[in-house]
Amino acid sequence: MNPETAILWAAAVATLGVYTILYRENPISRLFEHIFVGLSAGYLIVFIWAQNLEGKWWNPMIHERKWYWVFAPIIGLLFYFIYSRRFLWLARLVMGLFFGTAAGYFFREFFPIYSPQVYACFKPLRADATIGWADVILHNWLFAIILLTVMSYFFFSIPHEGRFGRTLGRSALLGRWFLMIAFGAMFGNTVMARISLFIGRVQFLLNEWLGSFLPWFAQRGP
Amino acid sequence: MTERATGFWERFQQIPRYYIYLLLAAVVIWQILFPMPLPIAPSRATQGVYDAIAAVPDDKLILISTDWDASTQAETGPQTEALIHACLQNHKRFAIMNLQPPMGVKLANDIAERVAAEYGAEYGVDWCNWGYKYGFDNVLIAMAKNIPKTIGDDFYGDPVTDLPMMKGVQDISSIGLVIEITGLAAITEYWIGLIQGVYGTPFASAYTAVMAPGYYPFLDSDQMKGMLVGAKGAAEMEVLVHRPARATVIMNVQSWAHVLIIVLIIVGNLGYLFARTRGRQRA
Known part of the structure; x- marks a missing residue:
């Protein structure tokens, strides 16, 4: 058996093995789950070494005599003092460094990510030379109504009593309906994604695996 | 019970x-x-990705960040293939890279090798693979200022500075378009928060259908030029590049x-x- 055929058969057996979960929890699907997790972890370690650590850390430290790189893993290993009551403060030092860096990055990223979306909420509500009434009503008015009603749904400070409160309550109810429609669309997309993955596996089993020894199946492929 | x-x-x-x-x-x-084929019409979001690829100036690279793995291959694999077809049909040079998970860079490399062979495109001249670079925001911040130093070696372990297409590539201004292909949430936020939003580099994306709805606001605010939504987006791109393949099926x-x-x-x-x-x- 050549390596290509062996890989094909291994992939087919693994696919069928994992799908046995559809019948019920069983040792075969568990076995293939563990194999997948182990393979992924091993692959990650090799790739982190080969594509990152070797070129960025090991080679400069060993071959270019940049000796100070030796401190990088020492600092990293300080994390393990989380298991020592006496030296926990050393772990906290590096954790604090990471928290501070992450907070700084997040602060830096926040405005470029969200401010354009806030600007984009301000849409013209009257027709002009660039946009007709049909577009204004179908897109911009609808957008504005959904935006305001959904925001009112998340406004919890005023009880839905009295004249203003009841109006707010009706708006919040409408907002909830819009949210439900959005969740429905998201759920539809999730169904589409899951079925796509299933179709991808069935395509593999029929066109590639069965097709490798029954050419008729290969001919039915894309 | x-x-x-x-x-x-x-x-x-x-x-x-x-x-x-x-x-x-x-x-x-x-x-x-x-099969009983049904028609597929490209959406505005997919057309936006294609137009963004076509609009990249010839002296700039397209950077395809292939942050996906085998678990989403049925959607992201055809997306990658169709996007590479679009790059090569428009005679645009492209580089592949990967932030996470590392499996994506190998899977995308296999696709790129196969598709490039169809067009006679040469590694290092028309396309290259910068490999898996660990570090998310650190990588992007460093890359924005100095690409060759940040990337170092390519997927095959050779210095990227040795590749002919990397001559003159210095910083993020050498990139004409970033395309993010992923099944992971949050990586887009890094690209937009640290690259598109800061340097104005055009950005487009290809997502699994599960995560795509959460990113429509980015499309509406023009932070993204376009978006491929799952296998549907891949099939629409296959229509645009006249290569009906896996996603169409x-x-x-x-x-x-x-x-x-x-x-x-x-x-x-x-x-x-x-x-x-x-x-x-x-x-």
């Missing part, structure tokens, strides 16, 4: 899941083996699978409505 259905309509609400799985598998196998099968699911939802709800009406009459 679920109460056992006794009436005709009650049974409609409790169809055993094995029957549903078998029905779905039967529809999928039937449509893969005996997937979407055709998908449409029939959706018909089955809609029928099952209607049947389940009819069962519920009739059972409730009958229950009220009895009461």
